[in-house]
Amino acid sequence: MSWLSSFWRTSIGGKMTMAVTGLLLFGFVVAHLLGNLQLLQGPDAINEYAKMLHDLGPLLWVARIGLLVVFVVHVVTAVRLSQANKQARPVPYASEATVQATMASRSMVLSGLSLLVFVIYHLLHFTLGVTNPGHFAMKTSGAGGFDVYAMVSNSFANPAIALAYAAFQLVLFLHLSHGIQSFAQTVGIHHKRYTPMIKTLSFLLALVVAGGNALLALSVQVGLVEVAR
C-alpha cells in the first residue's frame, strides 16, 4: 500500500495511474457497447442480457464497486496532475503557439470533465431512474423484471435525449483518440514501426466505440429500433 501511494505521488507514477485506469475504463466501455448492441436484435435479446447481469447478484456489485474505484482514481489523479501542471507555469506566454500537439491531446481535461458530467447524467437516467422515471418503471412479462428495451427505446424516441447522447460520443471519441495511444507511450511502448500503427489504431478504436454508441443513441430516430409501448 505504501509502495503504491509513493509510486502514485511521483510524476511518472501518476501518469501510469492515468494510463492503467484509462485502459480499464476503455475496456469497460467496449464491453458496455458489445452488450448494448443487442438492442438492435429486439426486446428479448437485450432484456435477457439485462436479466443475466442482474442475476449475477453479489458479483455485479463487485464489478460496480471495482469500476467506481477505477473511475474515481482516474478522476482524482487527473485533478492532481493537471493542478501540478498549472502551477508549473505561473506566468503564461503573451504569444502562445502550438506546433504539433493535437486538439484531442490539448483538450483531455475538458473532454474528461465533460465525460464526468455525462456519466453522472447517464447513471441518473438509466441506472437510478431519476431523470425519466416513467421509462425506468416499465416492466416486462417476458424475461421477468425491468423492461430495458422499453426504457431505452422510449428515451431515445425523444430527439433531445438521443442527440445529447450522440453529442457526448464526440467527446468520448476525442478523449479516447488521444488516450489509447497515450497509454502506450506512458507505459514505455515506443517503436519506430509500431508507434505510428498504434496511433492509427487509437483513432480507429475511438471511432468504432464512439460511433457504435452514437448508432445506439440514434437507433430509434433512424428507424433501426422500434419504440415499445
Next chain:
Amino acid sequence: MKVTLHIWRQSQPSDRHAQSARDFQRDGRMVRYELDDVSPDMSFLEMLDVLNEHLIKKGEEPVAFDHDCREGICGACGVVINGVAHGPEKGTTTCQLHMRSFRDGAEIYVEPWRAKAFPVVRDLIVDRSAFDRVVQNGAYVSVNTGAPQDANATPVPKADADKAFDAATCIGCGACVAACKNASAMLFVGAKVSHFVHLPQGRVEREERARNLVTAMDEEGFGNCTNQYECEAVCPKEIPVRVIADMNREFLRAKVREE
C-alpha cells in the same frame, strides 16, 4: 528590413518559491520596440545586439539575453519567439536563426522560457540550474572503469550506440520545458536516462539513476508530460520522444525492483 518587437522586460528576479503568479512575474511586462535597420543576413541575436546599441545610445537599459557559443552547441541562448521555443526553424537554436526567416514588417514576440522551475533572472535570461541539480542526481556513470581501454574493447551494437547518441546530443537548453504545455522536463530527463541505459557502462546503475533523476525532477516543480510532443517539435537537436518512453519504462522497472 523592418520589424516590430514585443520583448519581455523584467528587472527584478522571479522568486523560485513565489506563491502567486504576481510574485513570480515581478515588474515584468511586454515592451514594444521598432527596428528599421535589420539585415536578413543577421542572426536573431545580432538583431537583438542592434536593438541594444540603439537602447544604449538613448540611455536606456539594454535587453538582457543569454548567449555564449552562438553556434548552436552550448544551449544558453533560448528564447520563445512568437510562441515557439527557439523560433520558427526546426532543429535550430535561437543563435542559429536568421532574420530571413521573418518577413519584412513582421511583429515578433520575444519571451523568456516560462516555467516555475526556471525563474527569470532578468528580461530574457532564466536560471536553468534546476537542470544542473537533476544532472547531479545521477546523469553520470560513477562505477570505476579503470585505466583507459583500447577503443572497441567493449563492443556496443550500432543500434544501441545510435539510440544513446540521439539522447546524448542534448545541449540542456530547456526548450522542451518552455514548449511543453505543462512545463514538463521529461524530454530532458528522458534524454539522460536513455543516453545511459543503452550503453553497457550506464546499465550498471540504471535503477538508482532512473529513481534519483525522476525524484530530483519532481522536486524542482516541473509539470507532468501529457504526451503532446511539443518538446520534440522544438528541440534544436531533434531528440525524439522515444526517450520519454525509455524513461517511463526504466522508472517502472526501478520501482518494481525496489527492495
